Amino acid sequence: MHHPAAIQLDTLTKRYGATVALDDVTLDIAPGEQTVLLGLSGSGKSTLLRHLNGLERADSGSVSVLGVHVDAARGRSLRQLRSRIGFVFQQFELVGPRTVLENVLTGALSELRGPRLGLLAYPKALRIRAAELLAEVGLEERAFQRADTLSGGQQQRVAIARALMQEPEILLADEPVASLDPESSQQIMALIQELAERRHLTVVCSLHQVDLALAWGSRIVGLQAGRVVLDAPARDLDEASVMAIYKRGAAGKRADSTGETQRAPQPELSGAAA
């Protein structure tokens, strides 16, 4: 790889009590690369994503993002790093009673001092940028509507616009389409791809839908019980080779600290998505 990596994980291991959530993960992700994480529920996808912006700390090994050693970053240096990393979530995490435009603007809060209430509390240049982003995600006509009146797919578009408001270099997405119907899921994935390509964003996205991952990701990383068991360009894979990562391994047998077993495996084809 001739680029310095945007993301570099070196023998990363993370345990929660007896559970090994990430087990000796080594991974380099190049700038502009779009990577999908696949694996059973509990295989470590969210834990991996949460290490990339310092929400979790490695037990051993190292995590380097945009040249910053995340494990060593604290306070201001961690805030600075986080301002370069956008994050979107399964449940969108919008402020429901606020307008769509205000929700997008909150993505710029790290650029400002103190909380802001109401549109006029934001500088005009930011309001213009937020409106442009809303247009880019196809929601300019919804700017003054309450966020909680939008459909799930529309809410995820707002969340994506909010993440882009901070002009990130990396976009992390933790099951961004798990709450959406198949058609909206495809639209959201296509949108993320298009926006990422336009900005040369590095994307790491966890998914449960194998067919979406194959259609979308430039690179597929499969996790099984915290280990990387597959790492290949999507074009070199077919559904059968990806489904192998869902075979019941250690992940399916482990019990958590309450003694409950893991949720059932749930690879999906998006046509059968919940």
Ligand SMILES: Nc1ncnc2c1ncn2[C@@H]1O[C@H](COP(=O)(O)OP(=O)(O)OP(=O)(O)O)[C@@H](O)[C@H]1O
């Ligand atoms: N804060 C925590 N405390 C205890 N155990 C945790 C914690 N976070 C994750 N785990 C455990 O670590 C393992 C990996 O969890 P993780 O959420 O990363 O999996 P995942 O692949 O993202 O699952 P899903 O697809 O259901 O989101 C699981 O066994 C989980 O129970």
